[in-house]
Amino acid sequence: MIILADNVNVLPGVGPKRLEALHELDIFTIEDLISYFPFRYEDLGERLPSETLDGEKVTFKGIVSTPPVVSRFGKKNQTRFGLLIDHENVRVTFFNQPWIAQNIDVGQEAAIYGTYNAAKAALTGMKMINASADALDPIYPASKQVSGKTIRHLVELAWADVRGTVDSLVPENIRTKYRLLDRNQQIENMHFPPDMPAAKAARRSSAFEEFFVFQMRLQLLKLADQNFAGEAVNYDSEALRAFENQLPYTLTSVQHKVIDEILQDQKRPRHMNRLLQGDVGSGKTVVAAMAMYAAVTGGLQAVMMAPTEILAQQHAINLSQLFDNAGLSLRIELLTSGLKVTARRQLLADLVSGEIDIIVGTHALLQPDVAFHHLGLAVIDEQHRFGVNQRAKLRENGVNPDILAMTATPIPRTLSITAYGEMDVSVIDQLPSGRKTIQTTRLSHNQLDQAISFVKTQIDDGAQAYIVTPLIEESETLDVQNATAMYETMQLEFPQYSIGLLHGRLSNEEKKVLMADFKANRIQILVATTVIEVGVDVPNASIMLILDADRFGLAQLHQLRGRVGRGTRQSYTMLIADPKTDYGTARLDAMVETTDGFVLAQRDLELRGSGDILGTKQSGVPEFAVGDPIKDLTMMEIAQQEAITLVSQDDWDQHPDNQALVDYLSRTMARYRHFD
Numbered sequence: 001m002i003i004l005a006d007n008v009n010v011l012p013g014v015g016p017k018r019l020e021a022l023h024e025l026d027i028f029t030i031e032d033l034i035s036y037f038p039f040r041y042e043d044l045g046e047r048l049p050s051e052t053l054d055g056e057k058v059t060f061k062g063i064v065s066t067p068p069v070v071s072r073f074g075k076k077n078q079t080r081f082g083l084l085i086d087h088e089n090v091r092v093t094f095f096n097q098p099w100i101a102q103n104i105d106v107g108q109e110a111a112i113y114g115t116y117n118a119a120k121a122a123l124t125g126m127k128m129i130n131a132s133a134d135a136l137d138p139i140y141p142a143s144k145q146v147s148g149k150t151i152r153h154l155v156e157l158a159w160a161d162v163r164g165t166v167d168s169l170v171p172e173n174i175r176t177k178y179r180l181l182d183r184n185q186q187i188e189n190m191h192f193p194p195d196m197p198a199a200k201a202a203r204r205s206s207a208f209e210e211f212f213v214f215q216m217r218l219q220l221l222k223l224a225d226q227n228f229a230g231e232a233v234n235y236d237s238e239a240l241r242a243f244e245n246q247l248p249y250t251l252t253s254v255q256h257k258v259i260d261e262i263l264q265d266q267k268r269p270r271h272m273n274r275l276l277q278g279d280v281g282s283g284k285t286v287v288a289a290m291a292m293y294a295a296v297t298g299g300l301q302a303v304m305m306a307p308t309e310i311l312a313q314q315h316a317i318n319l320s321q322l323f324d325n326a327g328l329s330l331r332i333e334l335l336t337s338g339l340k341v342t343a344r345r346q347l348l349a350d351l352v353s354g355e356i357d358i359i360v361g362t363h364a365l366l367q368p369d370v371a372f373h374h375l376g377l378a379v380i381d382e383q384h385r386f387g388v389n390q391r392a393k394l395r396e397n398g399v400n401p402d403i404l405a406m407t408a409t410p411i412p413r414t415l416s417i418t419a420y421g422e423m424d425v426s427v428i429d430q431l432p433s434g435r436k437t438i439q440t441t442r443l444s445h446n447q448l449d450q451a452i453s454f455v456k457t458q459i460d461d462g463a464q465a466y467i468v469t470p471l472i473e474e475s476e477t478l479d480v481q482n483a484t485a486m487y488e489t490m491q492l493e494f495p496q497y498s499i500g501l502l503h504g505r506l507s508n509e510e511k512k513v514l515m516a517d518f519k520a521n522r523i524q525i526l527v528a529t530t531v532i533e534v535g536v537d538v539p540n541a542s543i544m545l546i547l548d549a550d551r552f553g554l555a556q557l558h559q560l561r562g563r564v565g566r567g568t569r570q571s572y573t574m575l576i577a578d579p580k581t582d583y584g585t586a587r588l589d590a591m592v593e594t595t596d597g598f599v600l601a602q603r604d605l606e607l608r609g610s611g612d613i614l615g616t617k618q619s620g621v622p623e624f625a626v627g628d629p630i631k632d633l634t635m636m637e638i639a640q641q642e643a644i645t646l647v648s649q650d651d652w653d654q655h656p657d658n659q660a661l662v663d664y665l666s667r668t669m670a671r672y673r674h675f676d
Ligand SMILES: Nc1ncnc2c1ncn2[C@@H]1O[C@H](COP(=O)(O)OP(=O)(O)OP(=O)(O)O)[C@@H](O)[C@H]1O
Pocket: 249, 250, 251, 252, 255, 278, 279, 280, 281, 282, 283, 284, 285, 286, 407, 408, 432, 433, 534, 535, 536, 537, 539, 562, 566
């Protein structure tokens, strides 16, 4: 007798090789197997012959009216018998499936899927179907090593034993409220639906279950965060006010608002886990600087983590400038991989002794030898590149800083509930005043000369420009060649100016020097591949020329455009492209129409359709097997509400009704992919 917790290799036919292949599909136990659902059903279309067109594929169900006869010709053979459907007799022929004859007797009910020949009232059989079930064929997501048919077969074997023994994960009161099936019925109808409505009902229940379990995990994570007794940061409000007064600009009301939200969190003796979401160029850095300064005035250290070394370096420069200009002497250091051994050792010593106030770096900051004197705040830039597990690393060796994650990836409201479910969110939805709307134009390749002469007039006027060439995924060499060719063209076009070339093959050191030169206006034109994409801040750069712009996704184009329009100059983005697809054209049109990242993100979603996993993957939204977090948003919202309600009840995890859920969550938490 097989039970749910058994390893799948208890099933006949699952040897080491197949086991490995099943592991690839995340199937380890019998429970995993029976929760591995078909993603659609082929309707085999049971009908009467009179309703069927010639040549149509169809399923006929009837009574076998003549004994099966197998005739052979050479290596081939055919099996024939009659099938009485209602009052019509149809002649059935199977080719090369002689075993069919052994399973057929006169008088027996049979369902056969095949192609109908109306003139001859004959059916060329393709397969026999379980006559007592409906003609729905479940289609399983398969891999190269395991076919859908094998999965189907294993599910049948397993279900025969565990049927009726599955406990529901969604508590009964919630199931009743939303008319959801219990888990036995749900699983049975996912695999063996008697008809389409039953399959639909089972999918609905499965999707809800999946969302609910996901939301439970988020809520538990949130609770765990809160229970991690965070530290109350006793910051110096006077000092913060003085810092603000020394800034080179006035903070916008939205910046004020989000700074207040963050400070409130820091002040509480609770752990902060907040996401700061703001469009490109909206001024997140100064908000983060305030939060870090708050920690420092409270006698704590702060760390800022960026996804790349270029960005880390930029942040270190920007922060130093901000604090220097305000006359504050904080010690800010940059930890990079290029640091010499002795320098690194000194840096780490100063960090642990508390001499360093703020340290900026990449993932390198998560290495075990990096220890703090007293870390109070971790700012994480571009949050979706850091998984929850990585954040957890920060907590090891006893440090449990407040977390402020920042992202410029505009996630449409419809997705943020899924992407950031466990965090509190602050949004900057207003750009600093004085910004002029970036003017975006679309040009074809034969207008490139025109674009370049426009760049010329702007540079003569003191502006700086980016020229971006597309990343060629198949070949980094081509990619670099492309950028290099453009660089050479620009040198010819602009002999009087200094031109830089930035691409992925350069060392971090070379990149750093280039960026510093560009920032200081020692370089006027920077030809770059997409390495320039996120976070680079050079306010005097006001021209962005993107070549083959149709090769970029909308989010990427928006990020690139966000590199300009950061100062007071009128900025321009020129998209050079001859798009070959409607989708390419639509993306460029969207860019011309709006500069609002949230509008673009929504448009992107519509253009791609919610089924596109790739896009959602990029944005950090987890994938689901059955439910669609965009189409089924309301269901996700309900699942979230119910999860919040459940975990807010005292001793909810002690209640017998919730044991199956509690067990399931603890069993599966460890290998939960969404949080990697
Ligand atoms: N209130 C303000 N008034 C005027 N300028 C501001 C204000 N706040 C920030 N800035 C300036 O706006 C520019 C963009 O700010 P910042 O680099 O913080 O943007 P960001 O939100 O980090 O954007 P990205 O995600 O694109 O890096 C910077 O040059 C910064 O000095």
